[in-house]
Amino acid sequence: MTATTLSPAIAADTGTALRFITCGSVDDGKSTLIGRLLVDSKTVLQDQLAGVQRGGETDLALLTDGLSAEREQGITIDVAYRYFSTAKRKFIIGDAPGHEQYTRNMVTAASAADAAVVLVDATKLPWAGEVADGEVVKQDLLPQTRRHTLLCNLLRVQSIVFAVNKLDAMDDAEVAFERISTALEAFAEAAGVQVAAIVPISALKGWNVASRCTAQADWAGYAGPSLLELLEALPVTAQDEAVPFAFPVQWIEKFSASADTSQGRRVFWGRVASGHVAPGQRVTVLTSKQTATVAQVLNHVRQPQTVHAGHSTGIVLDRELDVSRGDWLLEPEAFEPVREITATIAWLDDEPLVAGRVYWALQGHRWVKAKVARIIDRVNITTLESEPTSQLEANSIGDVVLALQQPLAVLPFAQSRALGSLVLVDTASHKTAAAVLVQAAAANA
Known part of the structure; x- marks a missing residue:
C-alpha cells in the first residue's frame, strides 16, 4: 500500500452518519484537528470562536477541550463528542485523550467507532529530516501511536487512517512524509493492521484537512484526497445481521x-x-x-x-x-452457553492483573463473577511479539483464560462485536478494569 492508495474495504455507504475518533500520542494535534474540521465545515458559531481566542489567535483545541482541567493543562482527559455535517454526510467525532493514563477513555470511544484517525506528529520523529554520521536517524513510532493503533485493530474499528500532522513545520515535508509513511506501512504490515490511507495534513494551517491543498502544488508529494473527502467515503460498521438472533x-x-x-x-x-x-x-x-x-x-x-x-x-x-x-x-439451539473463555484483554486498571483475582464481568446487562484462571501472555507493543508473563500492567494487551461463575452465550469477537465483548469491573472499587474480546469458548456450561 502506498500513501495515496485507499483500501479496497472503502465502499461508501454515506447514507448513515460516520462515527470516528481521533487518537494517537499526546500533543499530536487531535483536538486541533477536530476544531479545524468544525470551523471549516462552518459548524462553529461566531460567538464560540470568540470564546476560544488566546492572545489574538484562535485556539482550535479549546472547541473540544471543555473541562477546566483540560484547559489549564492543555491536554485532553475525557472523550469529547462533537457533531458536524457536510453536503455529503453527517459525522459524530470522538476526541480521545492521548495520555497513557487515560487509555481507558480511548478504548471506550473506539469500541463504538466506525473509523479511527490516528495522528502522527512529524516534529517528534527524528527521522523526519535529521541526519547523523551521514545516515538518516531512525527511531520507532511513539508508544501511544502503536498502542492506539493496536487497540483500534483489536476492537475491530473498520477503517484506520493515519494522518501525519504538523508537516508545515518541517523543512522538507515531502521527505518527512515519505519516511514516516514507510515506517507506518511497515508497522501496520507487521501488526496485521489494514490501513485505509495515510494522509499528510496540517491541522493548524488547515492544509489538506477539509479541502485539498491547492495553494502548495504537490505538497508533501501527495496527490490523494483530503482527510474530509476520505472520511466522506468511509463505510460504517455493518451490524451482526448474519449472526443468530x-x-x-x-x-x-x-x-x-x-x-x-x-x-x-x-x-x-x-x-x-x-x-x-x-x-x-x-x-x-x-x-x-x-x-x-x-x-x-x-x-x-x-x-x-x-x-x-x-x-x-x-x-x-x-x-x-x-x-x-x-x-x-x-435463537433456540444457536448458542451453547459456556463457563470458561479464552480472551484478549486490554488491561486498564492501575493495579496489575494477576491470576486468581475475581472481577465482575458485564455482557449486555448481565453481571456475573469472573475469575482470572490463567494469564497466557502479553503483547510487546515495540516488537509486536507475544511474551510469557505472570501479570498485566496498566495499558497492557494480553491473552487470558476467564472462569465464569454463571454461563454466558458468547461468540468470538471476530464473528460478533456484541456477543464477543465483555467488560471487567473491580468488585471493590467498581472501576472499569479491562475490555475483554473473546477468542474462543473453552468449556461447555
Whole structure:
C-alpha cells in the first residue's frame, strides 16, 4: 500500500452518519484537528470562536477541550463528542485523550467507532529530516501511536487512517512524509493492521484537512484526497445481521400503557445485539432455558415491525415467562452457553492483573463473577511479539483464560462485536478494569 492508495474495504455507504475518533500520542494535534474540521465545515458559531481566542489567535483545541482541567493543562482527559455535517454526510467525532493514563477513555470511544484517525506528529520523529554520521536517524513510532493503533485493530474499528500532522513545520515535508509513511506501512504490515490511507495534513494551517491543498502544488508529494473527502467515503460498521438472533433485556414494562400493543403482557425492551426478530420466532431465555414464541415486536415508537441488529425494540412473548433485566432472549439451539473463555484483554486498571483475582464481568446487562484462571501472555507493543508473563500492567494487551461463575452465550469477537465483548469491573472499587474480546469458548456450561 502506498500513501495515496485507499483500501479496497472503502465502499461508501454515506447514507448513515460516520462515527470516528481521533487518537494517537499526546500533543499530536487531535483536538486541533477536530476544531479545524468544525470551523471549516462552518459548524462553529461566531460567538464560540470568540470564546476560544488566546492572545489574538484562535485556539482550535479549546472547541473540544471543555473541562477546566483540560484547559489549564492543555491536554485532553475525557472523550469529547462533537457533531458536524457536510453536503455529503453527517459525522459524530470522538476526541480521545492521548495520555497513557487515560487509555481507558480511548478504548471506550473506539469500541463504538466506525473509523479511527490516528495522528502522527512529524516534529517528534527524528527521522523526519535529521541526519547523523551521514545516515538518516531512525527511531520507532511513539508508544501511544502503536498502542492506539493496536487497540483500534483489536476492537475491530473498520477503517484506520493515519494522518501525519504538523508537516508545515518541517523543512522538507515531502521527505518527512515519505519516511514516516514507510515506517507506518511497515508497522501496520507487521501488526496485521489494514490501513485505509495515510494522509499528510496540517491541522493548524488547515492544509489538506477539509479541502485539498491547492495553494502548495504537490505538497508533501501527495496527490490523494483530503482527510474530509476520505472520511466522506468511509463505510460504517455493518451490524451482526448474519449472526443468530440475540437480545439482551434492558428494561421490562410490567404494565403497558396500551393493551392493544402488548396484548396485556409484559414488554421486554432493549437493543437487538445480532440477527433480527419478527413475530412467530421461537426464543430461549438465558438462563432459565425456557422457550416461547414472539407474539409482537414493537419498534422505538411502538409500531409493530421486524427489527434488525443495532436497533431498539420491545418484544412481547406469547406466554408469561420469568424474565429479568440482564437475561438474554436467544435463537433456540444457536448458542451453547459456556463457563470458561479464552480472551484478549486490554488491561486498564492501575493495579496489575494477576491470576486468581475475581472481577465482575458485564455482557449486555448481565453481571456475573469472573475469575482470572490463567494469564497466557502479553503483547510487546515495540516488537509486536507475544511474551510469557505472570501479570498485566496498566495499558497492557494480553491473552487470558476467564472462569465464569454463571454461563454466558458468547461468540468470538471476530464473528460478533456484541456477543464477543465483555467488560471487567473491580468488585471493590467498581472501576472499569479491562475490555475483554473473546477468542474462543473453552468449556461447555
